[in-house]
Amino acid sequence: MSMAPTLLAVEDLSKSYGGVHAVRGVSFSLAAGEILALIGPNGAGKSTCFDMLNGQKTPDRGRVQLLGDDITGRPPRAVWRLGVGRTFQITATFPTMTVRENVQVALVSHANCIFNVWRSTPAFQRDEADRLLELVGVGGYADRPCGELAYGDLKRLELAIALANRPKLLLMDEPTAGMAPRERIELMRLTARVAREHAIGVLFTEHDMDVVFEHADRILVLNRGALIAEGSPDDVRRDPQVRAIYLGEGLVYDARHREGAGA
Amino acid sequence: MRPGNLLLSGCLAVVMAGMATAATTTSALAQSEIKIGEINSYSALPSFTEPYRKGWQLAVEEVNAAGGINGKKLVVISKDDNGKPADAVTAANELVSSDGVVMISGTFFSNIGLAVSDFAKQKKVFFLAGEPLTDAVTMSKGNRYTFRLRPSNYMQAAMLADEAAKLPAKRWATVAPNYEYGQSAVAVFKELLSKKRPDIQWVGEQWPPQGKIDAGPVVQALAAVNPEAILNVEFGPDLVKFVREGNTRGLFKGKSVVSFLTGEPEYLDPLKDETPEGWIVTGYPWYDIKTADHDKFLKAYQAKFNDYPRLGSVVGYELIKSAAAILAKANSTETDKLIAAAEGIKLGSPFGEITFRKSDHQATLGAFVGKTAVKDGKGVMVDSAYRDGANFMPSEAEVEKVRPKD
């Protein structure tokens, strides 16, 4: 893994709200094709961290580099153009469009055809949209209004939207929340497969520790805005500080047999 | 039935009734009729147009009772213009192309009068404007198809400037609604008065938006420039607010006020016992006019409607009387013949004989100038005298200079 080029490099990322340090001096890097999990208890600063990576929020301090380019503080749309796809903790899709059209809009954007005023969007790269929907497992719903999808399917749709960008980096904020356990495994396996095939770096947050320990190559642990541990799943599992935090929350994260662990 | 449904049924009933009335208004075409079209701001300006409508209804009745127009019955088809020039053009189109009228008449607002006058020019239709006061109708935007009954802005300003020149006041301030009518009234008045009295100074002006005067600050601002006399062009609800604030704040105390149109019952009556005394105004003191012509009109009007006439009544009445006289004289409904007949035609009116001048198509109908007073808790005009419009019209030379050649 260490041989792969560095995709994302984060240095000293910090953000505070009215004196409260949401994120403090976070630094890490991510290689192409690597799957990195960012975990931590509620309020640890995971979402703020995510938002700073794709430009949703501007950091007070620190730097984010994508393939050597400084992208700190660039707006989300610029970050997308550099090949970053993102899914949200609370899904954000286009409810008045069909499932396929949701992906087609992303394809339109990827093809830089936004200001085209005469082509027909419903016919725009229809096969590619269907392929992506099949890939994430919602191919059967292509013509359904997006607003009618179950929550888990919306998560899959978001992944398809992110993949429409042929991303180099995927940022996934709780990608499996609201899914049944078997679905989670499937989705993460799929994500891992796509990531390896196309050398996509994946950074995800997750509450379900089964998902995290099964699929992450490396794990970052965030507590009160600061990184307290980093390493392979085994390293992190053994880390006393991490154990303390999670035991304190009453969560047992190495119970791999556990079913239905929720967020 | 639930009360909610009752209310909605009410709406339904109103809609049905409205459509039923609409459907029955269309009358059958008759060979022995002469139809003229009439347009006014009935829904936008009912306080003027209600008495106006009564006036022309009375005139139609009288014309037909006297044998119609060379034996043919006179029919007036009346349309509302919603207070908008564009709607007035639609109505004019309907009157001309659908109802087959031989001429158009009416209108109140200056811009509507101009829009219809331009329509008349384009479609070569005879247009007899009633109320619109802007000088443009007969002067800078005049055309051979358009005639106007009421004394123009210029004429009213000239009548008032005559009186104003006699006042000792040297420091003058003005207040007028901020649109063409107000602007041109002030401009003409200033010009005429300054010509007669080069010694006077114009020390301040206020231009509240029409219909939206914030009277307190306006009155204060006028008082601040310390004028000896004030020219007022406000009318309607704005006038009421202005007068009320002015009275309370003592603005008019010790000052002369000269005011356009304020003596017209439409604007004077609402002021009731709060009418400011001693303003020099143009208007219509129907209670004070002792001529045979007016008596006849007054009696007929009161007998028919059990109400006193407003100035609008006279305008509506004389508008149709003029139209009838023109049609009778022309003995034709062709536009060119109507124009020929109208130019220089002489006819009677409640105010005495009038004529439509050939050069600018302006009628010589005049107005009364007098002073305001309160009598039995009502606003009235006293010491009033009729000013014949003929004496206050712009000179032929001026008309020649300004009016476009056809």
Place this chain on the structure above:
Amino acid sequence: MSFYVVQFLTGLASAASLFLVASGLSIIFGVTRIVNFAHGAFYMLGAYLAFSLTERLSGTLGFWGGIVGAALIVALIGVVVEMVLLRRIYRSPELFQLLATFGLTLMVEDLVVLIWGPDDLLGRRAPGLRGAVDFFGQAVPTYDILLIVLGPVVLGALWLLFRRTRWGVLVRAATQDRDMVAALGVNQKWLFTSVFALGVFLAALGGALQIPRDAVNHTMDLRIIVDVFVVVVIGGLGSITGAFVAAVLVSELNAFGILIFPKISIILVFLVMAIVLIVRPWGLFGKPEAAARQTPGLSVRPWQPLSFNERLACVGALIVAAALPLLGSNYALIVGAEIAIFVIFAASLHFLMSVGGLASFGHAAYFGLGTYGVAFLAKFLGFPMIACLLLGPVLGLLGAMLFGWFAVQLSGVYFAMLTLAFAQIVWSIAFQWVEVTGGDNGILGVWPAAFVATPARFYWLALFVTAVSVTLLRVLVFSPFGYALRATRDSGLRSEAIGLNSKRIQWTAFVIAGTFAGISGALFAYLKGSVFPDNAGIALSVDSLVMVLLGGVETVSGAVIGAIVYKALSIWLVSYTDLSKLVLGGFIVLIVVAFPKGIVGTFGSLVDNGRLPFFKRALPGASQAEGAE
């Protein structure tokens, strides 16, 4: 010095009545999200009723009893309106309630004339408060002092009501988060009703308090409603304190502004609003709106391009329309041309509203610019008609480019109000710049060239341009740009995250809509032969909104039907009855109740639900809206 103090006090007195009405509107909007166009009508009813009551009741007690009694009666009327009308349409598309309250306003305007007669009415002066007190040689009316005191008193009372009562806490909670209140188990229906009653009471009280200063007449509603909206927005929606500060700000700026620029009143409030919104997009005391949740009633049935059969049906309809000159009179053709022109106008706003989610309250600005563009080219440069028609709309385009850039920085009601402010600025330039625009006397003599001078030919021209415009707008809806625009409407977060520059997309949409509005304006100038400032006026902007809402904002092309129905009906009614507003208002109220998603929207729902199987797939635009509840 004393003069300035008194001028300041006078400004405060003017602010008081503005504040009363504005606070009512703000409260209603905060909780129910209703843009209550009828607020001015309630204000006017308050004044009329107070006039009647104070004429009958004598003495000091009678006077004040009459004032408060009038406000209470109007509040009761408000309750009835809320329960009978508004409750049925809370789940309708956004702004649909505006349509209902607009219909009510039209009705009330004619009703007061029917009930109280056409004359302006002079109300009683307040007993004991007729005069003025002397302040260093300046007169301050005693009634003004009462009003100056009343403003803060009402503000304080409302503050106590909202801080110290359970009801008030609920209202505040609802203002911040409507869904939360439903979750608290509060009877939302009654909360809404009581809030509406309070708001109406304040409006009516504001009106009733005017009778010693004003003349009661049937235009009072329109005189105040727009100013009140402006005050509410400057202050920040839902903020009572903001409404108070804004009322004072506007009134004082006016009181002192007229000393330097006597003509400023006509545009002042709109200038202030434009500046405030550009600098502080949520008003002085407003808070940024939380990311909007799903708009209630927003369509979940996606739009589809027309099928082959539907296209055939459209072509058929167009052929039938084109055959009108064979059957109809010249007048019918002129009306037909006018309707066609308004179809373009409504469709252009519809594009902005339904595809872009941007409800403009000032769309007439670009229509008006189109008319003036044509008039300038034809009258000053002597261009031939074809050149004018092609170039005239460019003025609309340029206006939309300039104003749109500022407007799209905002959203929701703030966007709507900024567009209104811009439209008023355009209107007042047309109105004031007499040397160029002819002021309110307009520009005359803009008649069509000989080759389209007959009604039939002009009608065909209008129909052709309309068909092309509506088709183009439809193509746009389904183009990548149309989808990108819809994406920014559906989810700003997601669209930015997939690389869409929302502001630029919305700006482009604004310019497109403005250009099509300009095209309709250009045709309109030739239809009427003259151009006036009302072509950019509020009334026309409201008309366009009504047409879009009537047709159904959630449809692809509902505005076409909305424009035809509304325009045909209003022309017909104005022609045949003086009570056109009453009948038209009643009609709108009925439509609102019968078609809670607009005509096309509701029809589409019925077809989708299989209640009208015959029409399934046979009607253009029928299958676009959400299924009925």
